Amino acid sequence: MAFLGVLLCFLLAPIAGGQEADAGPDPFDEALAKIQRNELSAAVADLERLRAEGDRRAAAALGAVYVRLDRHADALEVLEPLIEEHDDPGVLYNAGRAAVGVGDFDRGLDMLRRSAELAPGSPAVRELGVLLGRGGDYVGAFPYLRRWSTLHPEDEEARLLAAVAAVQLERAPDAEAMLSDLAQDDPGVQLLWGQTLLLKGEPYAALGYLEPLVADAPEAMQADVRRASARAHMMAGESNKAIDVLEGHAEGNPQLTLQLAQAHYQNGDVQQALGLLQPFAERIAATPDRSSGGSLAGSIVLEHGRLLLTDDRPDEALPYLRMATEIIPREKLAWQSLGQALAASGDNDGARQAIARFQQLADDEGRQAPNQVDVERNDPTAKQLRLAFEKLTAGEDEEALRILEQESVLNPEDARIPLLASRVLLSLQRPGEALRAVELSLELRPTTDGLYQRGAVLMSLQRLDEAEESLRAALESNPEHSPTLNDLAVLLMNQNRRDEARTLLARALEIWPEDPVAKQNLDRLDG
Missing domain, CATH: 1.25.40.10 (Tetratricopeptide repeat domain)
Incomplete structure (x- = not known):
């Protein structure tokens, strides 16, 4: 009900600066009262008359009511002139829904995004998440659904949709956060718990949720339930039980048929x-x-x-x-x-x-550390950072950047993402963008690596005084940071400050006597 209250505010959202109050009842307020009583036909008649008299508030509310009545083309006709005059988040929200209603999906998404930017609490945030999720764009949908669910934890439908997106994106911790306070006897919630536990590598715990659903889940959920249950049995080495779950239910379904074939193969x-x-x-x-x-x-x-x-x-x-x-x-x-x-x-x-x-x-x-799989199950961003770094070291810079850009949409507050993106952008010879990325990383969370990376980027831009300042700040944070010792030494060597450079390289070799970069730089210094 709380969501309905928020939604009503935007459905009716009159543009500020309407008519002045007078001694008698305001006809506009009376029209709003009719909308709240669901007397929509009477409200439309009143609002159309007021709009004809030049009441801009009535035009905004009329467009909103047209959307409720699925008169989307009429809504656009009323609302578009208001958007041209002024970007109001409520008007943009209703116009966006109307545009989607007439089939102009891209334009509708654009209006909804503008509404969400102007008013982070706008129901446009929810609408964007729902629309993108229905279209299979879980990367785009999840940040909106998560934002809305954080603002409105009472909106259980939105939290459920956010959990669906998190599972599709293999982000088990995010799914757990969304599912924790929902009705645990709901079949959809139980299925999502089972899928989440499978992501965490816990098949027996997953079966605790999934096995009761095999017999009792609604027909629309049966394929997903059986797919998850069979996967759990296979992970547990119980191929015969996976066969029992799938037999008679896989015909015409390539994914279930593949699982059934794998179960028979595992069974010999x-x-x-x-x-x-x-x-x-x-x-x-x-x-x-x-x-x-x-x-x-x-x-x-x-x-x-x-x-x-x-x-x-x-x-x-x-x-x-x-x-x-x-x-x-x-x-x-x-x-x-x-x-x-x-x-x-x-x-x-x-x-x-x-x-x-x-x-x-x-x-x-x-190359993953022995516990890397467990780490990545609990930290999905760590997996994407590893994949991006692998692409960077393989020379696939553009693909590394694509991975990082996608992850930054899902997790915009993680300082590790723009930090690695800065390295990739520097490799792509885009130092201006690399500097902006590392500055964002330092703003999110100051680190030694961030200070070092900023120094490296500033060196590439020939802003040497600023680079030296950043590198020295990195050494203050961690006096044994070898990359900083080496890069600052190179900067000093290029300025003919040889004694200071030698001291830094000697310290680098004390930390790691086999440091090839320090040895090479020392040879250059002595050469």
């Missing part, structure tokens, strides 16, 4: 698994644009190829495994299986190349 029945996947795999193979099926299509042809390889049919497996490496090129299992099939078919050179690619992907994955 290769032929049954092959029979299930073959129609889907052949359909994907016959599709001109195979990548259009996304990762699900890649997973199906990969699993089918692996099953054929297991059945000692490597020549038949090869086309499917090659498809898998094209659709999901960073899936190491696809390259490993392709290498095995090529070797079994006698193509040793091709096998070596495929296995080399598999090893490269495995090495990238192996």
